[in-house]
Amino acid sequence: MVAVFGHLNPDTDAITSALVYANFLRRTGVDATAYRLGELNRETAFVLSEAGVVAPEVLPELPKGAPVALVDHNEGAQSVPGLADLTVTRVVDHHKLGDLTTSVPPYLRFEPVGCTATILTKLHREANVSVEPQDARLMLSAILSDTLHFRSPTTTPEDREVVAYLAAIAGITDVTAYALAMFAAKSDLGDTPADQLLKMDYKVFPFGxxxxxIGVIETTNPAYVFGRAEALRQAMDAEKANAGLNGVLLSVVDILNETNRTLVLSATEEKVLREAFGAESAGGVADLGARISRKKQIVPALEAYFAQ
Amino acid sequence: MVAVFGHLNPDTDAITSALVYANFLRRTGVDATAYRLGELNRETAFVLSEAGVVAPEVLPELPKGAPVALVDHNEGAQSVPGLADLTVTRVVDHHKLGDLTTSVPPYLRFEPVGCTATILTKLHREANVSVEPQDARLMLSAILSDTLHFRSPTTTPEDREVVAYLAAIAGITDVTAYALAMFAAKSDLGDTPADQLLKMDYKVFPFGxxxxxIGVIETTNPAYVFGRAEALRQAMDAEKANAGLNGVLLSVVDILNETNRTLVLSATEEKVLREAFGAESAGGVADLGARISRKKQIVPALEAYFAQ
Incomplete structure (x- = not known):
């Protein structure tokens, strides 16, 4: 049995891609089960509820050498602890290739598109396997989520084409309304503790x-997030110390206005953002303008900065 | 322009996959040119001559950051020196994933099949791009070469199916006769200097x-190779010193009888082969029985041995 899972601090793509890829593997003759590496965020809970799908179980302890399939990630720091003791047989991803190695020739399918689900849709079509309506809804949700309904610069023409294809199968006639409902669910953060807010969409990157x-909160209600800035900064400070990090950022992305105002912790982060982006900080907030994609607009610039 | 190339000491798959993938990319709208990282072996020269295809040029010095596509390899030690300064945008391969990382999300297509050409054929079919007869002949040749006409344990049902598909397009009615002609060309080593024989199909592997x-000579005429054992051992000794290696092996694979008798250099290599395979050496030759696949039967056992 192949255990299929997305990254730590799972987002909608990480959860739904595990579900859909495991189903695809089963339907093509490979025994597979979807798992998750963390709690659902509110957007993902909304998506699963709308689709009538139960969340995957948390990944149990696997025996050494057990076969695993990674979706929506490939770097060890974003995956299950002890990944090196497991046998990675498959990866479907749309990120740059990090420190992954395999002990056997694997199935790898990486494409520079906006969402893993776009690639999964292609896998179905190439294999002449029909997309089930429930899976269509899950994959469409993931693409809308990852691309912020095509607002993100990571969006490709294939993502748009696939959403149109999936909407017809899922019976979603008003994609815009559905995306707004998803984003509203995501933005309904209620009394989520600050450390959970920070970790909701959070990844650790090595820069030299x-x-x-770097955390991201994509929201239609940035005022709510900035209202909790003090508690969030305390959570960032604690995480920086606990994880031995050199810097911590929390980008608050206003989905509808396509802006990024980033919480910064100290003069260290302020200096780097100034020098890497020309972004000035005021009151512990750096204005990163329209840079709303961590993958495409934040991380590459920081990599280039630290490589100097 | 994307430069497409296979591994150092290129074999038929490395050369033909570069040619075919570059052509596929051009036909799907990506400017691409095939190159090679070394001299053609006699089998590959025969294949290109039969197909009426000119060999790709040797890869020129590329500017920093230039986009490249790797076929039939992914590890730095098997690729162009300075690979880390180039931008790997695409890899099509059937080996385990080594030390490759990328700075941008790439196209990766790895499958655990017998030959890169099998994957390239699938790419054509998935994209509804017809396979040109010349490309069909090149890919068929690569699959027959890599799988030793289906004798190697790396062979999968897909490789067999693809060869039947390509034979029809290429107009090759007697695949067995064509394979024998290829293997005869490969075995016609004439007065090739010993150091070139060693490097013909030669890769360096890190084991801890x-x-x-580890070199491999696949031949229908092993007696010729063993007749030159002394000169080959001198070439192995020189290579071991020059490249700072801990061990050097040269496996002489009898294609038609499916046996592997391996030239060993010193007590170091004899000890490792005894302990890793239970293979005894006599007169500087270790009998590795029917282990004819370096990838599937030699390297994994050595990895397990050195990981102890």
Whole structure:
């Protein structure tokens, strides 16, 4: 049995891609089960509820050498602890290739598109396997989520084409309304503790010798997030110390206005953002303008900065 | 322009996959040119001559950051020196994933099949791009070469199916006769200097702290190779010293009888082969029985041995 899972601090793509890829593997003769590496965020809970799908179980302890399939990630720091003791047989991903190695020739399918689900849809079509309506809804949700309904610069023509294809199968006639409902669910953060808010969509990146943690909160209600800035900064400070990080950022992305105002913790982060982006900070907030994609607009610039 | 190339000491798959993938990319709208990282072996020269195809040029010095596509390999040690300064945008391969990382999300297509050409054929079919007869002949040749006409344990049902598909397009009615002609060309080693014989199909593998060079000569005429054993051992000894290796092996694979008798250099190599395979050496030759696949039967056992 192949255990299929997305990254730590799972988002909608990480959860739904595990579900859909495991189903695809089963339907093509490979015994597979979907798992998750963390709690659902509110958007994902909304998506699963709308689709009538139960969340995957948390990944149990696997025996050494057990076969696993990674979706929507490939770097060890974003995956299950002890990944090196497991046998990675498959990866479907749309990120740059990190520190992954395999002990056997694997199935790898990476494409520079906006969402893993776009690639999964292609896998179905290439294999002449029909997309089930429930899976269509899950994959459409993931693409809308990852691309912020095509607002993100990571969006490709294939993502748009696939959403139109999936909407017809899922019976979703008003994609815009559905996306707004998803984003509203995501933005309904209620009394989520600050450390959970920070970790909701959070990844650690190595930049040369340094390690930075970068969280993103995509919301239609940035005022709510900035209202909790003090508690969030305390959570960032604690995480920086606990994880031995060199820097921590928390980008608050206003989905509808396509802006990024980033919480910064100290003069260290302020200096880097100034020098890497020309972004000035005021009151512990750096204005990163329209840079709303961590993958495409934040991380590459920081990599280039630290590589100098 | 994307430069497309296979591994150092290119074999038929490395050369033909570069040619075919570059052509596929051009036909799907990506400017691409095939190159090679070394001299053609006699089998590959025969294949290109039969197909009426000119060999790709040797890869020129590329500017920093230039986009490249790797076929039939992914590890730095098997690729162009300075690979880390180039931008790997695409890889099509059927080996385990080594030390490759990318700075941008790439196209990766890895499958555990017998030959890169099998994957390339699938790419054509998935994209509804017809396979040109010349490309069909090149890919068929690569699959017959890599799988030793289905004798190697790396062979999968897909490789067999693809060869039947390509034979029809290429107009090759007697695949067995064509394979024998290829293997005869490969075995016609004439007065090739011993150091070139060693390097014809030669790769360096890291095993923990150690680095081993492992050459393979697949031939229908092993007596010719063993007749030159002394000169080959001198070439192995020189290579071991020059490249700072911990061990060097040269496997002489009898294609038609499916046996592997391996030239060993010193007590170091004899000890490792005894302990890793239970293979005894006599007169500087270890009998590795029917282990004819370096990828599937030699390297994994050595990895397991050195990981102890």
């Amino acid at each position: 010798e340094a390690k930075w943690g | 702290e150690a680095k081993w060079g």
